Amino acid sequence: MLILKLRKNYKKIIEKVIKSIKTGKVIVCPTDTVYGLLADATNKKAVEKIFKIKKRPFQKPIPIFVKDIKMVKKIAKIDKKQEEFLKKVWPGKVTIVLKPKKELPRGIGKPNKEIGLRIPNYKIINRLLKLCNCPLTGTSANISGRPASTKIKEVLKQFENQKIQPDLVIDAGNLPESKPSIIIDLTKTLPKILRK
Secondary structure (H helix, E strand, O other), rough: EEEEEOOOOHHHHEEEEEHHHHOOOOEEEEOOOOOOEEEOOHHHHHHHHHHHHHHOOOOOEEEEEEOOOOHHHHHEOOOHHHHHHHHHOOOEEEEEEEEOOOOOOOOEEEOOOOEEEEEEOOOHHHHHHHOOOOOOOOOEOOOOOOOOOOOOOHHHHHOOOOOOOOEEEEEOOOOOOOOOOEEOOOOOOOOEEEEO
């Protein structure tokens, strides 16, 4: 686990992270909510590694970060009304569940049923999404069943003695206190809040 402290070396770190993502690596990265595990959501091996790191069953799908509505339209089915709603809540701490258009690697959404997507409001992630030009996994950096965290030491402690670890950690220090994103299901006739 290579740890990079994010200080004034922002540009260099972004370059290193993009290279890592493009070669299928898993990154611990700060987000607008908690520390997250990022990888190319279209890379089967990278997604599988996230599930191994988190010790999470594949039946519990993980959401993805997308850069814009255009990217959403490539991945999910979306009508005009849903698009209007997305424009009101994004970018931000709201994950939206939609019906997928195409199949992504196992563990990203429920095949043919639903997929969770979000445009975050966070400089680093938005930059990575733009430069990688692919959806990124948007799951919290923790072992399944343990709490998600905004504190870097807590995140590192969860992974330090594990056999399978993230490849790279962006240490941005402790993040402002925050909860994981709200989840809203738009696959039904009426929107349904799944997590407040």
